[in-house]
Amino acid sequence: MLQTSARLLKLLSLLQTRRDWPGPELAGRLKVDVRTVRRDIDKLRSLGYPVHATPGTAGGYRLGAGAALPPLLLDDEEAVAVAIGLRTAAGSAVSGIEETSVRALAKLEQVLPSRLRHRVNALQSVTVPLTGHGPTVDPQTLTAVAGACRAHERLRFDYRSHDGTAGRRTVEPHRLVAAGRRWYLLAWDTDREDWRTFRVDRLTPRLPTGPRFTPRTPPEDAAAHVARGITTAAYRYRARFTVHAPAEHVSRYVTRTSAVVEPVDEHSCTVQTGADSLDGLALYASLFGADFEVHEPQELRDRLAVLADRLSRAAGRAKG
Structure with missing residues (x-):
């Protein structure tokens, strides 16, 4: 059996990998009983991690959002990916995050092990971003859409089509697809009863999202479907x-x-x-x-x- 401190880190790592965890499944992963899982959950809560109980026959747990961001556990590859992403954010199609990215990068690089810092610096030293022009996406819009995709919650938004026509849509969001400097949303349009592709820079979400829905299976891979739409439909x-x-x-x-x-x-x-x-x-x-x-x-x-x-x-x- 893992020692308590090691077990808490393992439990936290599991909670960060997916949205909901049944208590018995967590117990199996940690090789303890359900009662021990409940005690460990209480310890995480006392450390500031907002772990919520989820309803259901078996019951379960979900790592939620709190007043302050608690520490996150990243493996080596995840840490390198985050650092590289932050360094290249200034040349991205997401507006207004340049200074924020620099602040976050400074905090991350302060605690990066030297072996990882060398990997990040080696890549960055030989990389030159080719910035482009065109519409940018508001970060809050992007995160709101991504959150609705992840939570399987209906999304309502105002939308401006390529010919300037304004309208309101209600969709079941499926996936975000990045294509060059543009972001697209693949979603099931509940009014038209069909799959549709939307440019994220042309939509304004209406919050809150919901209700939840059972995800549908698109006719093909999300990237392929979006590619087919944006190469001809517009x-x-x-x-x-x-x-x-x-x-x-x-x-x-x-x-x-x-x-x-x-x-x-x-x-x-x-x-x-x-x-x-x-x-x-x-x-x-x-x-x-x-x-x-x-x-x-x-x-x-x-x-x-x-x-x-x-x-x-x-x-x-x-x-x-």
């Missing part, structure tokens, strides 16, 4: 074409936010993408260095015929 023209080249080859020319590439066989693949310009789509399709056929839209096929005639005339004049 544009005037949506295109699908077959490229006579392996998917691995074509994927070198695209990002997950610009196109969705799916293999047909070893020698060809389909590409789905979007643009506000037919000429832009035509240029995009020609960049892969392989023959291709356009399946949709018809306007793109017509435009390719016009461009082919124009290019043919230009080539003829060049020969003359």
Whole structure:
């Protein structure tokens, strides 16, 4: 059996890994009886950790939020990840957290073991952030959405679509997806009864969240679903074409936010993408260095015929 102090640290570490823990399961992990778990929970509470009892047949415990943030237990890899994340926060798409990140980083590096500090410094010394422009996300909005995803609580928010139309949505939030400098929410829209993708910088949560819901299973991986939506849905023209080249080859020319590439066989693949310009789509399709056929839209096929005639005339004049 673990000594009391070691057991308390183990118990705290378990409570931080997931939202709810049944008492008997904690007892099994710690190799003690349920009564000992209750005593250890009381000791954590006396140290300032807000451990709440959860209702149910077996009963359980949850580490909640308190008036002050208690110490957190991080393993080596988690500590390095947090330090690197804080150092790069100034170049992120989340607004207003630069100074806060510096303060938090100073506290963390003060207690980092030297072996971990060297790892963080080695990576940071050879890394140069390439900052970009564009909309940023309010940290409070991001954390509110993330909290609703984690707690499986309905989220209501005001939303501004890409054409400027304002509206109000009620959703069952599933996952946050970071794509470049933008954050997207994949959620089940309760009014439209379908999965939808929302840009987080365009929404304003209405708090509090709730009620809780039973999570649904999306039709595909969250990142893949969001990628499929943002590569076509926001544009005037949506295109699908077959490229006579392996998917691995074509994927070198695209990002997950610009196109969705799916293999047909070893020698060809389909590409789905979007643009506000037919000429832009035509240029995009020609960049892969392989023959291709356009399946949709018809306007793109017509435009390719016009461009082919124009290019043919230009080539003829060049020969003359």
